[in-house]
Amino acid sequence: MTPVILSTQDLTAQFGAISAVDFVSLEFRQQQLHAIIGPNGAGKTTFINLLSGELMPTTGTIHYLGKDISQLSADKISRLGIGRSFQKTNIFPTFSCLQNCLLGAQSRLPHSMHFFQRASRLTDVTERAQRSLALCGLSDRENSIAAMMSYGEQRQLEIGMMLATEPQLLLLDEPLAGMGTIEAQRVIELIQALKQDHTIILIEHDMQAVFVVADRLTVMVNGKVIATGTVAEIRANKMVQEAFFADEVIGDD
Amino acid sequence: MEFSRPVRWLLLLAVLLLAVFPFVGADYYTELVVRIMIFGIFAMSLDLLIGFTGLVSFGHAAFFGLAGYVLAIVTPESSGVSLFWSLPLSILASGLAAAIIGWFSVRTTGIYFIMITLAFAQMVFYYFQEAVQWGGSDGMFLFFRPTVTIGNTVILDLEQNRTFYYFVLGSLVASLLLVKRLLGSPFGRVIMGIKANESRTRAIGYATFYYKWVSFIIAGMLAGLAGYLEVTHTGTISPGYLAWHESGIVIMVVVLGGLGTLYGPVIGAFVFVVLQDTLQDYTSHWLLIMGILVILIALFLPKGVTGLLDQILYRQGIQNTNNEDHGHQDHRT
Amino acid sequence: MDLTVFLVQVLNGVQYGFLLFLVSSGLTLVFGIMGIINLAHGAFYMFGAYIVFWLNGVLGNFFMAILLGVPIMIVLSLVIERFAISYLYQRDHLCQLLLTYGLILILNEAQLLIWGSDFYSVPVPEILSGRIALTENQDYPIYRLFISVVGLLLAGGMYLVIQKTRLGMIVRAGASNREMVEVLGININLVFSIVFSVGAALAAFSGMIAAPVSSVFPGMGNGILIVSFVVVVIGGIGSIKGAFIGAMLIGLATTFGQVLLPNLASMVVYALMAGILVWRPQGLYGRTTSS
Amino acid sequence: MTTIFDGDRRHFLTLAGATAAAGFIPTRFAIAGNAPVKIGILLPYSGTYAMLGESITNAFKMRIDEAGGKLGGRSVEYVAIDSEMSVPKAGQNVNKLISKQKADFILGPVHSGIAAVMAKIIGKKGSPIMIDPNAGSNAVTGALCAPNIFRTSFSNWQTAVMAGPAMYDAGHRTIITISWKYGAGIQMMQAGRESFEKAGGKSVKDILNPFPSVEFQAHLSTIADMKPDAVFAFFSGGGAIKFLKDYEAAGLKAKIPLYGTGFLTEGVEKPAGSAAEGVQTTLHYVRDLPNETNKRFIANYEKQFGAGKSNVFAVQGYDAASLLLQGMAAVDGDVGAQGKIISAMGSAVIDSPRGKFTFSKSHNPVQNIYLREVRNGKQVTLKTLAKGLEDPAVGCKA
Numbered sequence A: 001m002t003p004v005i006l007s008t009q010d011l012t013a014q015f016g017a018i019s020a021v022d023f024v025s026l027e028f029r030q031q032q033l034h035a036i037i038g039p040n041g042a043g044k045t046t047f048i049n050l051l052s053g054e055l056m057p058t059t060g061t062i063h064y065l066g067k068d069i070s071q072l073s074a075d076k077i078s079r080l081g082i083g084r085s086f087q088k089t090n091i092f093p094t095f096s097c098l099q100n101c102l103l104g105a106q107s108r109l110p111h112s113m114h115f116f117q118r119a120s121r122l123t124d125v126t127e128r129a130q131r132s133l134a135l136c137g138l139s140d141r142e143n144s145i146a147a148m149m150s151y152g153e154q155r156q157l158e159i160g161m162m163l164a165t166e167p168q169l170l171l172l173d174e175p176l177a178g179m180g181t182i183e184a185q186r187v188i189e190l191i192q193a194l195k196q197d198h199t200i201i202l203i204e205h206d207m208q209a210v211f212v213v214a215d216r217l218t219v220m221v222n223g224k225v226i227a228t229g230t231v232a233e234i235r236a237n238k239m240v241q242e243a244f245f246a247d248e249v250i251g252d253d
Numbered sequence B: 001m002e003f004s005r006p007v008r009w010l011l012l013l014a015v016l017l018l019a020v021f022p023f024v025g026a027d028y029y030t031e032l033v034v035r036i037m038i039f040g041i042f043a044m045s046l047d048l049l050i051g052f053t054g055l056v057s058f059g060h061a062a063f064f065g066l067a068g069y070v071l072a073i074v075t076p077e078s079s080g081v082s083l084f085w086s087l088p089l090s091i092l093a094s095g096l097a098a099a100i101i102g103w104f105s106v107r108t109t110g111i112y113f114i115m116i117t118l119a120f121a122q123m124v125f126y127y128f129q130e131a132v133q134w135g136g137s138d139g140m141f142l143f144f145r146p147t148v149t150i151g152n153t154v155i156l157d158l159e160q161n162r163t164f165y166y167f168v169l170g171s172l173v174a175s176l177l178l179v180k181r182l183l184g185s186p187f188g189r190v191i192m193g194i195k196a197n198e199s200r201t202r203a204i205g206y207a208t209f210y211y212k213w214v215s216f217i218i219a220g221m222l223a224g225l226a227g228y229l230e231v232t233h234t235g236t237i238s239p240g241y242l243a244w245h246e247s248g249i250v251i252m253v254v255v256l257g258g259l260g261t262l263y264g265p266v267i268g269a270f271v272f273v274v275l276q277d278t279l280q281d282y283t284s285h286w287l288l289i290m291g292i293l294v295i296l297i298a299l300f301l302p303k304g305v306t307g308l309l310d311q312i313l314y315r316q317g318i319q320n321t322n323n324e325d326h327g328h329q330d331h332r333t
Numbered sequence C: 001m002d003l004t005v006f007l008v009q010v011l012n013g014v015q016y017g018f019l020l021f022l023v024s025s026g027l028t029l030v031f032g033i034m035g036i037i038n039l040a041h042g043a044f045y046m047f048g049a050y051i052v053f054w055l056n057g058v059l060g061n062f063f064m065a066i067l068l069g070v071p072i073m074i075v076l077s078l079v080i081e082r083f084a085i086s087y088l089y090q091r092d093h094l095c096q097l098l099l100t101y102g103l104i105l106i107l108n109e110a111q112l113l114i115w116g117s118d119f120y121s122v123p124v125p126e127i128l129s130g131r132i133a134l135t136e137n138q139d140y141p142i143y144r145l146f147i148s149v150v151g152l153l154l155a156g157g158m159y160l161v162i163q164k165t166r167l168g169m170i171v172r173a174g175a176s177n178r179e180m181v182e183v184l185g186i187n188i189n190l191v192f193s194i195v196f197s198v199g200a201a202l203a204a205f206s207g208m209i210a211a212p213v214s215s216v217f218p219g220m221g222n223g224i225l226i227v228s229f230v231v232v233v234i235g236g237i238g239s240i241k242g243a244f245i246g247a248m249l250i251g252l253a254t255t256f257g258q259v260l261l262p263n264l265a266s267m268v269v270y271a272l273m274a275g276i277l278v279w280r281p282q283g284l285y286g287r288t289t290s291s
Numbered sequence D: 001m002t003t004i005f006d007g008d009r010r011h012f013l014t015l016a017g018a019t020a021a022a023g024f025i026p027t028r029f030a031i032a033g034n035a036p037v038k039i040g041i042l043l044p045y046s047g048t049y050a051m052l053g054e055s056i057t058n059a060f061k062m063r064i065d066e067a068g069g070k071l072g073g074r075s076v077e078y079v080a081i082d083s084e085m086s087v088p089k090a091g092q093n094v095n096k097l098i099s100k101q102k103a104d105f106i107l108g109p110v111h112s113g114i115a116a117v118m119a120k121i122i123g124k125k126g127s128p129i130m131i132d133p134n135a136g137s138n139a140v141t142g143a144l145c146a147p148n149i150f151r152t153s154f155s156n157w158q159t160a161v162m163a164g165p166a167m168y169d170a171g172h173r174t175i176i177t178i179s180w181k182y183g184a185g186i187q188m189m190q191a192g193r194e195s196f197e198k199a200g201g202k203s204v205k206d207i208l209n210p211f212p213s214v215e216f217q218a219h220l221s222t223i224a225d226m227k228p229d230a231v232f233a234f235f236s237g238g239g240a241i242k243f244l245k246d247y248e249a250a251g252l253k254a255k256i257p258l259y260g261t262g263f264l265t266e267g268v269e270k271p272a273g274s275a276a277e278g279v280q281t282t283l284h285y286v287r288d289l290p291n292e293t294n295k296r297f298i299a300n301y302e303k304q305f306g307a308g309k310s311n312v313f314a315v316q317g318y319d320a321a322s323l324l325l326q327g328m329a330a331v332d333g334d335v336g337a338q339g340k341i342i343s344a345m346g347s348a349v350i351d352s353p354r355g356k357f358t359f360s361k362s363h364n365p366v367q368n369i370y371l372r373e374v375r376n377g378k379q380v381t382l383k384t385l386a387k388g389l390e391d392p393a394v395g396c397k398a
Helices: A044-052 A074-079 A097-106 A123-135 A151-164 A181-195 A207-213 A231-236 A238-245 B005-024 B027-053 B061-074 B083-105 B110-130 B161-183 B186-196 B198-203 B208-234 B244-257 B263-282 B286-300 B304-314 B318-332 C003-034 C041-059 C062-083 C093-115 C142-164 C166-173 C178-183 C188-214 C220-235 C240-260 C265-279 D018-022 D050-066 D087-100 D112-125 D156-160 D163-169 D183-198 D217-226 D237-249 D269-276 D292-305 D312-331 D338-346
Strands: A004-015 A018-029 A033-037 A059-064 A082-085 A169-173 A199-203 A216-221 A224-230 B148-150 B153-156 C131-133 C139-141 D002-005 D012-015 D037-043 D074-082 D105-107 D129-132 D149-151 D174-181 D202-210 D230-234 D258-261 D280-283 D350-352 D355-359 D365-375 D378-389
Touching (some): A004 A199, A018 A044, A018 A059, A018 A199, A018 A224, A044 A074, A044 A082, A074 A082, A074 B198, A097 A123, A097 B186, A123 A181, A181 A199, A181 A207, A216 A231, A224 A238, B005 B027, B005 B161, B027 B161, B061 B083, B061 B244, B083 C265, B110 B244, B110 C093, B110 C220, B110 D202, B161 B186, B186 B208, B244 B263, B244 B286, B244 B304, B244 C093, B263 B286, B263 B304, B263 D087, C003 C142, C003 C188, C003 C240, C041 C188, C041 C220, C139 C142, C142 C166, C142 C240, C188 D237, C220 C240, C240 C265, D037 D087, D050 D292, D050 D312, D074 D087, D087 D105, D087 D112, D112 D129, D112 D149, D129 D338, D163 D280, D174 D217, D183 D202, D183 D230, D202 D217, D312 D338, D312 D350
Parallel strands (some): A033 A199, D174 D230, D258 D280
Antiparallel strands (some): A004 A018, A004 A059, A216 A224, B148 B153, D002 D012, D280 D365, D350 D355, D355 D365
8 A cells, every 4th residue: 555645633623513524534545546425514525625724623633744734724735735626616717727727837936926027937837837738628728718618617627727736635526516427527537647646535426436436435424434445345335325325316416 | 917909009109198298288287187197106006906906995095195294204394305215215104004004904805804904094094183293184295396316416307397297107107017017927927816716826825815915015105106296296295195085086096997907097097087177167066976977887887997998999798808818918928 | 080080981982882883783784784885874874864953843843853754764765775776786895885985975965955054953852851960060961861772772672673583584694695595585685675774774863863962064974984884893794783892892992092092082993993803804793704 | 496576565485496387377467357357266165164165155256246246347257166175185176276267366265274285385376366264274374474375364373362361351260172183273272272371370181182073072071070160162163063062961061161262153053052152252253243344244145145144254255355356456457467466455454344454464364353152042242352463473484
């Protein structure tokens, strides 16, 4: 097994009386695609929000490459090499595709407090942006305004923008949600390709897709982890079947 | 940030017209144009915040007035002071105030940001309103304009209205180019990202607080430049310059001209000042007409005069023109 | 400052606080429920004062004047809501600032055209015109106590409305979320019309109540506008409880600022606001939603 | 350097920066005698002081109409701008009246801050002639004085300086002064306090309320606590009504007599009602002055503009027109002869509703100051405190 890249210890997010994430301890290994599944309201997105620094944990810690990152803000975590996509498409709607990726690529400069340098002359930033646009399959849409593209393309773009930040670890929050079959297939292929040189934590409702791409699976219910293992192990797990598959219409969101 | 080709030509034409205006315009209108240009710089500085960083500041007049006060305070009654140190000093004072106010304000968003900038500006306003040593509510005079001399040679005699006119025109053009350059820089890219989607900007690795803060400071300093010029122009400064009404009017001017265009607010200043000047001649109830106009703008012209201009230039939907604009820009990058 | 003087000043501060609460309550409703920054709130306050002056002159009875004046203001504000404000619900704060700023200009000029530029006053109604001896030298006018009672009743009334009624449910649900309210099967446009006119009527009502102690003059709404914004923001936008606490804080800060820090008196209020927002950016009782 | 020498008087005025004025030397002196004389007016027509602006304008026009509607044989045209009480806009508004409207005379303002801006601009240009019909800032006929600046109202010092002895003579030995914290308020308060202390009394506290706040309750409690023999106050307009009412409602009026400069009660007798009764103030005008001009003025004014509408502000506007009539009569309407007009105006004797008055070297009225009291809603003269009181014109170098 590859070494651990990210781990959580008793990670908890409490909102009033409700624990959206309840003492979750998990390990994620390098070069693996680790999917997290569970019914709506299981706390999956909250879990991702904790990892990416959008939310501060109530208790518990997160370690990334051995370093405690549980109190770091979102921008600092991004700079450590953790990229994320959001459940609701989260891009710069008024920007063109290339501009979206340029902003992503530029974030890897030590800082952007350059006031009189021409941004267009940062050739390596531009190249990296174009490369990531190519990776997500939008090379021919460089100058399209993001808001005017189809929903599927916007999701692709979000992944492209994330790739421009050169992350090692990707946090993907339901990248297939709301997509048609063809679009979904394209994104699955993209994920397959990314798997080659990235660690991925994936939240997804589309079980067929998950079983195809995932190396490991974790099942969350009511903020708690009820099982973790390989795809085969999880499929065989009785408890999972009862708690989850019984009342979940697979592939539906 | 690049201007489209027709806009560039129009701007060049506008600068040329402004450059010859003192030779053809009556003195009164030359004065009026000076006022418009100064107001234009002020509005442009606010556009950097509202139109490009997405920060609706309701206290921008504080920085405008503060720099003016600094100039009036350091100028003795008997002679003018050198521009070479008084201008940087005034701008720095506004910048410092913006740094302090921004440090607290930029943490908040939405209505709270509007209100906290208002609160701080009111503090500055009341400080000068009650500062008896600086004229209290009646304000102060500037008896002599700043001097621009090296050794004993007078480089520019700002007391000459025509010289001052060109000095203001130069400041306006320089400010426009400077801010445009700023927006084309890596920094500019980030603040525009913040306006478009702040949480996303943070999530891809930018400490947005610092970028908003620095943008707030730069805008404050540019407003300071405008305030410095205004006091040099009118020879007076009073707390009224810092009042919330003035902050409201400059917001109106920015929207009137067109948000996020840089040159739009200058056009807004032009329209506003000329309107005010003309309406006043017809009725002492001109504020009523102004009020109706303001409401019409809010309802029907959210993209301001430049939005209208865009539509005329391209004869098509604004969305499409935007599309093209960005297209041009990216080919150049 | 000995204890008696201190207590008298506390009374002054609290009494001023009640007046501020009267004005701010409408503002915080409109602010919180509709997400509208209504700069014209002060102008409604002024209109209320003028209307009660006018009706009091015609009817000769202060309470009748209020009873008739409030519906007039409700009608006026409904017209304004329909023909201007209602176009702004989906727009950003900027347009709201502009539009309501334009309203100030129009309402101020309208006041000049209707009532002219003279100062007027509204007599304190007979049954409330007495005084209570407070200290050896100072009396306290019963009418000021009446203002406090009205403020207290209003606070209680609003509390009940918000806790017990359907409108209150929408308020508590955080009505800035249009979709959610519509899902509940409520005609949001109607709710907004009601809320806006209630807000405007509250502003006018407080102008009416304040008229006998403050006199009636052009531009009287400008001063009250900014301070009621301060109250609302300190308390947390949309929170009636916050507006109440905020009004009391500002009332006391103003009073003691005048006495203890005469040179900084007018800055005290804004320093307090800035301080509170730095400490709690959403105000004392504000919801932590980004807008 | 350009020097405009005014041959008829000892005054002359230097302009710093020759060319500053070069572009502005108006060409209107050449205008043929038949064109109307243009009066540029900068007064408030909106906001708290709109009533003052209207009173002044009405009375000014009324006086011109009384004289046949002509100035030096020429008809009159008015160009009025609402000052909005905005000091920042003062400069542009004045420039507009001078450069765009080519006004031959400027009438205004009400606000001291605006007056200072106007005086500075107009004094520096050397023309046209400005008549200040209200703003009392000492500086207008003090540090900022100029040959072409006249005032038909008062200096703040004049309105308050006789209050000290008056209060002392009434047996008061300690006072508290209270006023808005702005130019006019501070100047009046100082004059009142200094004259009281000179007479032998003691001012125990000066209270300055931020302008234009009308929250007085805390101050009233302070006054009740300190128990001075009397209170000397400056407020005006809506603020004055509020102060008078609060003062009465706090039960202080019966225990601690209230004094003030005339503006505390002028024009607000009716709205203030019983709260103004018995309050004594000092001013250069009283409505019940027995002279014929006053009776005629009040009758005419109230016939045109409504009963009870005449006030000191109207008187000041009326006198501004009287002054201009005399100046223009001396040159038969030739506005180009500014030197002669100034000379005629400077030596004019104004037959004013306040009684006859003349002008000091700095062009401020040399006038009587009266002690007045409100009785049954009307101003009543108690006595004449000073005859021909002249402002010291501190700092006037012209």
